[in-house]
Amino acid sequence: MLIQIILLIIIAVIVLRLAVKYRAKELPGKQFISWLVFWLAASAAVIWPQLTVNIANRVGVGRGSDLVVYLALIFLFYILFRLFLRIEKLEKNLTKVARAEALKEKNDSTE
């Protein structure tokens, strides 16, 4: 089906981007592997939709695509939460640096 081709192309582009980032050493090996596994699993679900249906039925969800949406949402919210904490920490550190710098500058100028 057309949707499968479209999804696979999108996934291929994403994996390509991952590989480029990995080779440029912008992405640590461990993260590269996790993301690769994630996207390979996603393409497996696209190529053999029956896979997700089987798993969905086993856990009591009617349709395979429903299960995928549930899991994707949980995953997204978790990532959002992680990012949120990370940004918060960055902000706090930024303030510490700005403060230390301000105090140091003041100290230097009065000596």
Place this chain on the structure above:
Amino acid sequence: MKLAIIIPAYNEAEKISSVVLAVKAAQPESLIIVVDDGSGDATAELAASAGADVLRHKINRGQGAALKTGVEYAFRRYIDAAVFFDADGQMEPSEIKLLAAELSQGYDVVLGSRNLGRALNMPLAKKIAKKLALYFTRFTTGLKLTDTHNGFQAWTSGSLKRLNLGQDRQAYASEVLHEIKRLKLKYCEVPVTIRYTGYSIKKGQSIWNAFGILWDLLIK
């Protein structure tokens, strides 16, 4: 009592000189600290030439963060107490001594209250928002205050040292009240005049920011 007046300022070039000079005239013995919070204008230079001790954040970190920087600097200068003061000319420098006087009476913290005092030309929408904030704070901290989020405050250095301020932005004002409750500080309110001018309204908090503050407090 050696007093520090801490004035956080962000792009206040228009008013900062007159505010520093007025504070200096009212409190000639006090240490006046202006924390320039990454302003893009001449705030820092103007404050320095008006006679304040100026510290500069290289980037904007918010009013709470700027106050804390001022507090840390004040500690290095061995002060006995600190007063938080606004840079936009809303507050009355002659009232600083009223707050300081209460500290001498044995209070740890003295909070200015515009409801005991006079709020000149406060817009109606702001009145309503402040009222809601007041009930919210009463509900969450149990502090019986007539005004919340009034930036005009005086602290003994002992209580300031125990104060743990984590909020960089406006939510620090609520955090301060929670800290007063947590540390069981002896506090009182003193009537103060807050002058709402075209300039201070333009520069100050929009009531919509209340939602942002609530977000900072609840979610973060």
